[in-house]
Amino acid sequence: MSTTAGSAPQPASMPASIPLPAKDTPAPSAKRLNRRTVLIALGIVALIVAAVWLARWWTVGRFIESTDDAYLQADSVTVAPKIAGYVTRVYVADNQVVKPGDPLVQLDAxxxxxxxxxxxxxxxxxxxxxxxxxxxxxxxxxxxxxxxxxxxxxxxxxxxxxxxxxxxxxxxxxxxxxxxxxxxxxxxxxxxxxxxxxxxxxxxxxxxxxxxxxxxxxxxxxxxxxxxxxxxxxxxxxDNTVVHSVLGGKVGDRTVRVGQYVQPGTRMLTVVPVQNTYLVANFKETQVGQMRIGQPVDMQVDALPGHTLHGVIDSFSPGTGSQFALLPPENATGNFTKIVQRVPVRIRIDTGPETRSVLLPGLSVTVDVDTRSARDRDARVDAENHRG
Structure with a gap:
């Protein structure tokens, strides 16, 4: 190539781009080491959690019997007149609190x-x-x-x-x-x-x-x-023209009205002793073997999420629920299919009056019964029998 006189010589060719210096990045071996450390840490945490859960289950969890077939109840009393007559006055309103002996309804005397x-x-x-x-x-x-x-x-x-x-x-x-x-x-x-x-x-x-x-x-x-x-x-x-309350509680299901003619036994209202609410839990027959009166109970009421109430087993029903049904099953006839029966267990609730005021009959409850006391006693009995 020829050049013109007086001009500077030009290079023959120049590259399209000049590469910049690269940033510092960890080596592939360092990445694998960090990932392995995280996995090992997660594994250790999982093992610790599993060990704690297993220890908890072994010491407590395997002795807990649970059911969600449980409902709050109260021994309500249906108020009815003993004589016939026209209602001249109703002394109470819906949901009113009454005491024993308070007048409820007045009949024409x-x-x-x-x-x-x-x-x-x-x-x-x-x-x-x-x-x-x-x-x-x-x-x-x-x-x-x-x-x-x-x-x-x-x-x-x-x-x-x-x-x-x-x-x-x-x-x-x-x-x-x-x-x-x-x-x-x-x-x-x-x-x-x-x-x-x-x-x-x-x-x-x-x-x-x-x-x-x-x-x-x-x-x-x-x-x-x-x-x-x-x-x-x-x-x-x-005297019976004035109907009195025989117990304390709240008035519910009030259907009586002034001017109504009532006969003996006519249902007028119901008095619910909400202060004496108790729990009936229906456990499977395979769960009640280690249950005893006085064992502690934890309860979660659906109406009180996040709150755990406590109580103790008060008594057991003398029979399964099917035995007290209107039409008890007759297993000696026809084809037989074994069905796991449920035993009603009455539980006394240990709580203060403020909490008890919101425990209404009919509410659903989840129940956990700690049966460790019965298993420990059975173990002591077995040990004594072996020594004998």
Whole structure:
């Protein structure tokens, strides 16, 4: 290539780009070392977690029996009247707190007040009958005394007449007295004897009258007792026109209204003792073998997420739930399929009044029962048996 005079010489060719110096990057061996360290650390953490979980399960978890078939309950009382009548007043509102003895419902009491007054009047009439019968007895006793006195006079007169006849009979035989005199004496004797017989009959009649009066007195007393019983029933009916609460709790399911006609047994409302709420957990029959009364229980109520309540086993049902069903299963007929049964377990809740106020019957609960106490006791029993 030729060049022009006076011009600088140009290089023959230049590269398209000049490479920049590269940044410092770890070597491939360093990357593999860091990844291996992380994996080893994660493995160690996983092993520690697994060891802790296994230790926890071995010491506690394998002794815990759980179920979510558990519900809060309370021994509610259905309030119903004992008598019929129209509702004149309702003293309580829905969800109101009541105490034992508080009035709940008032029924129309007018007809029961009239019945009570009539029963009291009957009592007065029966008492008057008793007084009259007692007066009749006293009168008959006086009549008996009078007739007995007359009988005594008649007896004396009859004896005297008989003596006169015996005394005059020899005289008449000798002719010292006339036969007319004997006839008069005999007639007097016969009249005296007849009077004596009549007075004796009067005494018997008076005694019969006092027996009749005594029977009337006993009848009047029995009628008085019946009237008093009727009065007590009328007073009880009058008292029952006001329906009272037999326990403390909250009013629920109130269907009674003013003006409603109710019959005995008509459901008006329900009193729920929310302060005495307890838990019934239905465990499988394969879970209750190591459960004992007094074992601790942890509960998680669905309505209180994040809160764990505590309690203890209070009692066990005397049979599985199927045994108390309306139609119990009959396993001796037809084809048989074994079904795991559930045993209702009653659990007492240990909590304060503030928490108990939000524990309503019917809420769902998850239950965990710690059965370690039973297993430890069984182990001690087995050890003693082996030593024996």
């Amino acid at each position: 007018r007809q029961y007040q009239v019945a009570l007054e009539q029963a009291l009047a009957t009592i007065d009439a029966r008492k008057a009958d008793i007084e009259r019968a007692q007066a009749d007895i006293k009168q008959q006793q006086s009549n008996i005394a009078q007739t007995q006195a007359q009988q005594q006079v008649s007896r004396v007169s009859a004896r005297h007449a008989s003596d006169e006849v015996r005394r005059y009979a020899p005289l008449i035989a000798t002719g010292a007295e006339t036969s007319e005199r004997l006839a008069e004496l005999t007639s007097s004797r016969d009249q005296a004897n007849a009077t004596l017989a009549a007075n004796a009959a009067a005494v018997d009649a008076a005694r019969a009258q006092i027996a009749s009066a005594s029977a009337q007195l006993a009848q009047a007393r029995a009628q008085l007792e019946a009237a008093e019983a009727s009065a007590r029933q009328s007073r009880l009916d009058l």
